[in-house]
Amino acid sequence: MVKFLKRFYLTLIFIFLYAPILVLIVFSFNESKSRGYWGGFTLKWYVELFRDRDILKALYYTFLVALLSSIISTVIGTFSAIGIHNMGLFTKKMALNINYLPVLNPDIVTGIALMTLFVSLNMRLGFMTMLISHTVFNIPYVILSVLPKLKQMDKNMTEAALDLGATPSYALRKVIIPQIMPGVITGALIAFTLSIDDFVISFFTTGSGVTNLSILVYSMAKRGVKPSINALTTLMLLTVVILLLLINKRTTKGDELIP
């Protein structure tokens, strides 16, 4: 009985989590444009997707910004975390609190603040401003995911490396970074997803023809979201699933563990 309840509970949770995604996938094959009305099976939205200049352009910008901003913010965030880790007690607390602020701040405040900043600096809103904004809101998350790994690390390791003649930069590369790698990768992944996800900040900091997927989808609110978007999300989901499977296969087979 207990076993049954356990199973039942688990299934319920999975249904809850995956039902919306399943519906979305099913409706990407729907002949009719409307949600909730089945007009027959079709692949035309997939064909249309690859013909749609705007969607493909938005996809390109979304990934370019996500990739660049996650790389840049991971580099900056990791070094900041190492720095914060080695600070004195009081300054460390200060730095951490300052780091929490952007995380707790509502997106709309961050978005409008960044826009006002760019405008007052006479910067033209566009790709650059959007990339900077994404990097800015990603950095705190990277710091927060790297810090615990630094705390777990044995302090003596670095000292031992230095004692044995490693230069500080050599110790950093060969001792510290490999140990905190799982935290760095998690940070990069969080940054990547946050960037793909973001609408509010992107909306206010972009301009001159640069549109990402979330802006594109929201802007369709007036006319109803095109099923091509369902097709696109289905394909993106498939890519993620395949990637996960590949990673799982590697981690179970190989000796190198990827978090």
Add this chain to the structure above:
Amino acid sequence: MKRTSILLITCLFIFASLLVLPGCKQDKVVLNIYNWGEYIDPELLEKFEKETGIKINLDLFETNEHMLAKLETGGTQYDVIFPSDYVIEEMIKKDLLAKIDFSNIPNFRYVGDRFKNLNYDPTNEYSVPYFWGTVGIMYNTEMVDEEVDSWDILWKEKYAGKILMLDSMRDTIGVALKKLGYSVNETDPGRLEEAKQLLIQQRPLVNGYYVDEIKDMMINGDAAIAVNWSGAAMDIYWEGIENIRFVVPKEGSNLWFDCMVIPKTSQHKKEAEMFINFMLDPENAYQNSLYVGYVSPVTEAFERLMQENPEVADMDAYNPSEEVLDKCEVFIDLGDNRPLYNRIWTEIKVQ
């Protein structure tokens, strides 16, 4: 490790130069257009680029308010924007719009007289209509077997729980005002109180207040009657769904417009006017109306679409009768009366 870091740095440089380079070749004029998503035929943009050699950058917004917030901060260089009627009035008051030089827009003569000099821009100096429509009653012919021609049907006990109202302050209060025979721009507190009472009295019959969901709920048969914009009814028609009809009630209704305007900050006003002129060309207006599915104010385009799709001629969503149209009004910015409307709206919603 060294190699990878060098690789990474080189990659960054390449990316950075890729980003900077497109900014250098500024010999072509670039026109920045700010529109709703899926609200213009992309083929027309390409056609314009080919004909004039001007490059078009299309940016998208999702609500008038977001668009306004972004425009007011500055830093954007939009040349043509597509706001709705009441926002244009606000933009004129805030001095955000440039006066359009109509000598550069000869095609303006193709726009029907009914769509010129409207309330939001009385002297027609700042805006050119793009699409228009009405607010009306959408109903399912399988669930409603009487003739629908009046707002009264929204208060019939028979349809309790099967009525959907718009979650939009002006539109819904406007419906009640029109039913009472007043103007949609009424500011008299006594008359507004009457409208409020009417809507509170209707509350138990209403399934809910929605916006975009109405279309799907009607198609699914979750409701029998709904208040909605004519554009949504056109979408349903183009979908080929036949049991949903749309009627503009005989008491009259709201007439809405989405227009093209040029903000003061535009750096390419001449080219922006060329673009507006291009969109008013009957051939292009027809193509655009067919793509978007909404009704064009360009008379020739409007009539051509009717000739090629004869059914739409009888549809209130596309071609409401002159009589009814005469009773329809465009919203005026509420100005100082906005708090009064807000209060009434809250009182209705909390019921």
